[in-house]
Amino acid sequence: MTGPILSTSGLVAGYEPDLPIVRGIDFSVSSGELVVLLGPNGAGKSTFVKAIAGLVPIHAGTMMLNGRDITRVAPHRKVAEGLAFVPQTENVFATMSILENLQIAVAHLPKAKRGAAIEALFTRFPDLAARPSRLAGALSGGQRQMLAVARALALDPPVIILDEPSAGLSPKIVSEVFEMLRAINASGVTVLLVEQNVKAALAIASRAVILAEGRIAHEGLPEELASDPLVGKIYLGTAHGHQGAPA
Amino acid sequence: MNPQFIMDGLIAGAIIGLGAVGVTLTYSILRFSNFAHGELLSWGAYLALAVAGALGFLSAGLTKPIAPFSFGWALPISTVIAIGLTGLLALAVDALLFSSFRRRGSAIIIMVMASFGASLALRSLLEFLFTSRPAYFTKALQIAMKLGGGLRATPDQLLMLGVALVAVIIVHLLMTRTDIGRAMRAVSENPALASIAGIDVRRVIRTVWFLGAALACVAGIMSGLLIQIRPYLGHDLLLPLFAAAILGGIGSVPGAMLAGLIIGLCEALAVQAVGAEWRAAVSFVILIAVLLVRPRGLFGKAS
Numbered sequence: 001m002t003g004p005i006l007s008t009s010g011l012v013a014g015y016e017p018d019l020p021i022v023r024g025i026d027f028s029v030s031s032g033e034l035v036v037l038l039g040p041n042g043a044g045k046s047t048f049v050k051a052i053a054g055l056v057p058i059h060a061g062t063m064m065l066n067g068r069d070i071t072r073v074a075p076h077r078k079v080a081e082g083l084a085f086v087p088q089t090e091n092v093f094a095t096m097s098i099l100e101n102l103q104i105a106v107a108h109l110p111k112a113k114r115g116a117a118i119e120a121l122f123t124r125f126p127d128l129a130a131r132p133s134r135l136a137g138a139l140s141g142g143q144r145q146m147l148a149v150a151r152a153l154a155l156d157p158p159v160i161i162l163d164e165p166s167a168g169l170s171p172k173i174v175s176e177v178f179e180m181l182r183a184i185n186a187s188g189v190t191v192l193l194v195e196q197n198v199k200a201a202l203a204i205a206s207r208a209v210i211l212a213e214g215r216i217a218h219e220g221l222p223e224e225l226a227s228d229p230l231v232g233k234i235y236l237g238t239a240h241g242h243q244g245a246p247a
Numbered sequence: 248m249n250p251q252f253i254m255d256g257l258i259a260g261a262i263i264g265l266g267a268v269g270v271t272l273t274y275s276i277l278r279f280s281n282f283a284h285g286e287l288l289s290w291g292a293y294l295a296l297a298v299a300g301a302l303g304f305l306s307a308g309l310t311k312p313i314a315p316f317s318f319g320w321a322l323p324i325s326t327v328i329a330i331g332l333t334g335l336l337a338l339a340v341d342a343l344l345f346s347s348f349r350r351r352g353s354a355i356i357i358m359v360m361a362s363f364g365a366s367l368a369l370r371s372l373l374e375f376l377f378t379s380r381p382a383y384f385t386k387a388l389q390i391a392m393k394l395g396g397g398l399r400a401t402p403d404q405l406l407m408l409g410v411a412l413v414a415v416i417i418v419h420l421l422m423t424r425t426d427i428g429r430a431m432r433a434v435s436e437n438p439a440l441a442s443i444a445g446i447d448v449r450r451v452i453r454t455v456w457f458l459g460a461a462l463a464c465v466a467g468i469m470s471g472l473l474i475q476i477r478p479y480l481g482h483d484l485l486l487p488l489f490a491a492a493i494l495g496g497i498g499s500v501p502g503a504m505l506a507g508l509i510i511g512l513c514e515a516l517a518v519q520a521v522g523a524e525w526r527a528a529v530s531f532v533i534l535i536a537v538l539l540v541r542p543r544g545l546f547g548k549a550s
Contacts, residue, residue: 053443079445087443093436095548096429104433104444107426151444 011061013051023214053085084152091148094137105154142173260511261411267491269459275498286369288481291464292471298325337460496547
């Protein structure tokens with residue numbers, strides 16, 4: 001691992017300037033890490049990653065990607081800079097086909113390279129290749145998540161952020177999604193993951209950060225946090241570290 | 248019943264359909280009912296008239312009719328220029344008015360009321376510049392040709408039907424086969440997701456304004472050529488335009504055109520069946536019926 005590829009300094013964000021949800025977060029992710037953001041409901045996890053992606057107004061602080069200040073960069077420019085984001089819900093264009101979703105994702109590439117990029121995505125996600133003309137809205141929850149991740153990976157981004165990719169999925173599909181995230185990270189992509197499924201997330205993470213009330217409450221190695229009963233009880237909603245039910 | 252109502256309805260429907268394509272695109276992407284859209288038809292017609300007049304002044308040969316039509320080369324040339332000018336007018340209205348409301352996250356009703364204001368201002372400006380006296384692209388008389396089945400149409404009318412058909416096919420292909428078309432559909436469905444998928448949403452909005460205005464300009468010129476040019480030309484078509492956009496299904500380009508033709512035919516049928524004074528009520532009845540029975544229209548997607 002090398003230096004930070006993504007960092008925030010004193011980040012304050014929220015939908016209303018006088019009601020910040022993220023209240024001054026100093027945070028960094030090193031290249032190649034898989035960092036999981038945990039915390040109770042309302043801790044500000046989703047707002048934090050949406051602010052990084054450019055979907056929530058930032059009121060103070062700075063944000064750097066690969067050494068470049070991207071605090072005021074428009075969301076579509078952040079994609080071109082190499083920051084991919086997969087929202088928790090409504091993460092595909094439901095009225096468009098699988099192929100059209102991917103065509104949108106590769107639109108930043110030169111035309112000559114788009115076909116190969118889409119073929120590479122179909123090779124990586126063979127379930128999507130079976131019927132590329134199928135409407136994204138007709139896909140199962142797991143397939144939608146695959147398509148959303150494929151869309152995010154289309155430009156080979158160095159960093160991908162996922163907001164609760166396991167939400168609403170069956171246990172079998174959840175394990176497939178986490179295996180996919182592990183493989184993405186193993187291919188060299190830095191992953192920042194917001195999750196409520198504490199056990200599964202800690203199992204694949206290289207580092208874990210716990211947010212509470214819009215600030216970082218704890219951070220450390222997954223095994224340290226998982227074995228700390230106080231952390232588990234107060235912040236993760238588990239009685240005995242990660243052995244309890246998902247938060 | 249005289250079958251000529253079919254041809255009259257198709258011609259009126261082509262104008263309504265073309266205008267409704269602009270309405271459906273702007274409504275689905277900008278997410279408010281732009282009641283100033285009708286003025287873009289009027290402005291398009293008057294801008295073409297002004298440019299055609301200037302071209303005729305520079306070269307009298309450009310006004311000589313191109314057989315079998317009633318107009319000279321000045322009109323096609325001025326149409327191209329007027330499309331650009333009407334597009335710029337729409338972008339200027341957006342930059343001066345609607346973009347500031349979007350930045351503030353204003354409620355839809357504020358955007359709608361602002362569009363009423365813009366409509367009034369644009370129409371008043373037209374009356375100030377051109378007066379409210381009717382104007383014409385050409386005063387040459389055309390004899391309607393027999394088409395069979397009791398139908399008749401002038402060469403101008405047939406050309407306008409062809410222009411409307413070609414315009415709708417081009418817009419449909421643009422929406423389904425090109426990057427900007429897919430981007431427009433993506434922004435229409437989910438602007439936030441579109442932005443993190445790498446789409447420049449502001450560029451898409453500018454494109455939609457320009458495209459909607461371009462289609463309005465063509466519809467206005469068609470109306471001006473086949474009937475007459477008046478400052479209220481677009482305003483009087485506003486209800487049929489919205490009825491067609493809603494009947495076709497918001498966001499559907501072929502739907503808007505088909506619905507425009509349906510409304511045009513219904514209006515022409517009503518003129519024959521119950522009298523011309525009921526023509527304006529047809530769009531209103533269709534609009535209410537669609538909203539009650541099938542709010543998503545013929546080709547709209549369920550929300």
